[in-house]
Amino acid sequence: MSSQEFQAAYTSIYSTGTFLLQYLKEFRDGLRIQGDESQGLQSIEDEINKALKALQDQKYQVAVIAAMKAGKSTFLNSIIGADVLASETAACTICRTDVRHIKPGDTPKLLEYREGQKKPVILVEGDAGQIQQKFLLRTREIREQGNPDNTTRFEIEHPIEAISQLSSLTGFTLVDTPGPNEWESANFNINELKQTALEALRTCNAILFILNYASYKDNAVADLFKDVVENRKDFIAENTGKIYFILNKVDQKTERDKEIAEVIKDLERELVGFGFCNPVIYPASSRQGLLAKLIQQEKATESETKDFKKFFSARYATEDEEGNQIIPAPKKIAPQALADSGILTIQETVIQRITQNSGWNLLSEVVAEIDKAAKAIEDTLNTEIKGWEMGIESLKQKVEEYRKRSENARNRVELVETAVKQQKQILIEGFSQGIDKFAEGAKKQIASEIDKIAGSRSANSPKPKKLNRLLNYQRQNLTLRVSDKGWENLEKNY
Secondary structure (H helix, E strand, O other), rough: HHHHHHHHHHHHHHHHHHHHHHHHHHHHEEEEEEHOOOHHHHHHHHHHHHHHHHHHOOEEEEEEEOOOOOHHHHHHHHHHHHOOOOOOOOOOOOEEEEEEEOOOOOOEEEEEEEEEOOEEEEEOOOOOHHHHHHHHHHHHHEEEEEHOOOOEEEEEEEOOOOHHHOOHHHHEEEEEOOOHHHHOOOOHHHHHHHHHHHEEEEHEEEEEEEEOHHHHHHHHHHHHHHHOOOOOOHHHHHHHEEEEEEEEEEOOOOOOOHHHHHHHHHHHHHHHHOOOOOOOOOEEHHHHHHHHHHHOOOOOOHHHHHHHHHOOHHHOOEEOOOOOOOOOOHHHHHHHHHHHHHHHHHHHHHHHHHHHHHHHHHHHHHHHHHHHHHHHHHHHHHHHHHHHHHHHHHHHHHHHHHHHHHHHHEEEEHHHHHHHHHHHHHHHHHHHHHHHHHHHHHHHHHHHHHHHHHHHHHOOOOHHHHHHHHHHHHHHHHHHHHHHHHHHHHHHHH
């Protein structure tokens, strides 16, 4: 898989995890409003954050080792894309130096770790030039004074251009280890330095041996392989797939020298003799690659631009019709010069290597964690839904009960209304009958009384016609009074 494919997978997984966290937050907020703290969801959130943090913090270490004067510092600078590591004729690497990637825009730093101290000493903060100068001075001090501060390693925090577009490799680190002839050049415990270098090689994701094109058969190279791998068949067997050989400084080839392809075949035979089966060898021009990168980034100093013109521009010259040589401007040929340097090929190969196993394994583990978290959230959601459904069912039952009660109440009211109407009708009918009987009785009694009066006062009695009118009036008046009284009693009782 290419670095772009790995980056795409990384971005997709990280975005999915971030989206899941956002969804989980909204889910928890919704439950919290309902009074449900859902503590179980907190553990799910913690697991997702842990997986995403592992994705960001994953360390990818590439160890670089070489004999002195192989151009190791320049090679590292070409990968970093800045002239930050010092290069001079004397041995420069006195102990392990880690170049740790930071985001572009962050302040580069040079840190020194000392035995017995947990926190490092910040030697300088600033640009590549400031770090290089301070690093060189500090290295000389340690060599001359015999390491009185018990320095164990250095660390440079600086953007690494090779992975600047790959957020998936934020934990990328270049490990600069001293070679055998550098061990002898300082007042250090040689055995401890060897063990430190070997430990770095064992724990790193890739190992790059830098060899000088002009001196790959020197005794220094032989000493390098003897000290590192001789009689260590287990080390070679375990790490064959992650070991690469860089034939550096191929730009120094002259017309009289053998072709690069022939030199690589010769080197391959040498390496097989040391126990490396099917060694992978890449030619490189580290200086050309570094200068080309600096020019592309518009960070090259005047001196660096002059060096590029002097040593590399002529290779890209053309002739006009009159045979005059035309040399393009450095900026125009920098991309091609970088490609021809071999640095881009080496970068891509190493990145593929370090992501092939540990990188893809990590992605798989994070995907598994996110999938597990998603299922846990789904289970929790289903549980909540069932709870809501039970609540709804209970509410439905209550509504149905209230409806039945309402119908019963309405039926009772209707029954009462019907009973009242029936009683009212019965009372009206009975009262009417009672009035008729009362009126009839009153009529007879009045008639009897009138007859008595008529008998005693016959001479003065009214005429019959007048008497009948009087009787009708008295009867009507009596009926009305009795009717009003009866209705008042009826209204009070019902």
